[in-house]
Amino acid sequence: MQKLILEVNDKLIDLSNMGFCIKERPSIPTPERVVETIDIPGRDGDLHIEKGYKDIDININLNYMGDNLQNVIRKVKGYLLDCDKIIFSDDPEFCYLVNFTKVGNIENEVDFYGDFEVTFNCRPLNYKLSSFKYVPALNPFIVDGYKSVPVFKITKSPGEAYFVLDNDNDTKIEVNTNATVVYIDCDSMTCYSDGINLLDKMIGDFIELGKGVHKITAYGGLSNVEVMTREGWR
Numbered sequence: 001m002q003k004l005i006l007e008v009n010d011k012l013i014d015l016s017n018m019g020f021c022i023k024e025r026p027s028i029p030t031p032e033r034v035v036e037t038i039d040i041p042g043r044d045g046d047l048h049i050e051k052g053y054k055d056i057d058i059n060i061n062l063n064y065m066g067d068n069l070q071n072v073i074r075k076v077k078g079y080l081l082d083c084d085k086i087i088f089s090d091d092p093e094f095c096y097l098v099n100f101t102k103v104g105n106i107e108n109e110v111d112f113y114g115d116f117e118v119t120f121n122c123r124p125l126n127y128k129l130s131s132f133k134y135v136p137a138l139n140p141f142i143v144d145g146y147k148s149v150p151v152f153k154i155t156k157s158p159g160e161a162y163f164v165l166d167n168d169n170d171t172k173i174e175v176n177t178n179a180t181v182v183y184i185d186c187d188s189m190t191c192y193s194d195g196i197n198l199l200d201k202m203i204g205d206f207i208e209l210g211k212g213v214h215k216i217t218a219y220g221g222l223s224n225v226e227v228m229t230r231e232g233w234r
Helices: 069-082
Strands: 004-008 011-014 020-022 033-038 047-053 056-065 085-088 094-103 113-122 126-128 141-148 151-165 171-177 181-185 190-193 209-214 216-228 231-233
Touching: 004 069, 056 069, 069 094, 069 113, 126 141, 171 181
Parallel strands: none
Antiparallel strands: 004 011, 004 085, 020 056, 033 047, 056 113, 085 094, 094 113, 094 126, 126 231, 141 209, 141 231, 151 171, 151 181, 151 216, 181 190
16 A cells, blocks of 8 residues: 655654555656747747746545544644655655645545545655765765755855866855855755855855766865755656
């Protein structure tokens, strides 16, 4: 039986342990590519510009059979509405990132059985769970997925420090601050340390990493760089 596992505030919750099961295996929609088409006079064929993928909706029917129906459903609704990731037990190494959740009406004819539909609005890609951990970046590291929108964790001396992605057009990212541990999140486009916004201390562009081997070189007072690749598959 396929199980639904939620991640809520970095904690994994297996709904089957609470008495909830998936009624039918959900159909996972293929993400729709967004393409802008431009007609250019004198050019053979249109110009097509890829602009990423649209979010997807994953619809799941859940049912519950057991005691304390209303109390248990009330608790699980909180988990469903607050979850950050969903994982299916038959694909445990991958997850979907949840934007928001909609919980349908609960149908129950008796006080020990309930049935309802949940819609998870998710990012379009399927993400490898192991890529949500930091790995050393000063040695070559590999991106296996379609693309990566990384988080960099840099450790440095006070003052100016920067690093260069050697095989990504020598992309340079610099931070000039007295903070010694700085995070650069290329997805949320933020730069911070201990909850303090350091975006005005950063020079360079937020990046995406493609599939392949990547290498970083550190300069200035930068002593270490770690990366959370967050690799997405189509």
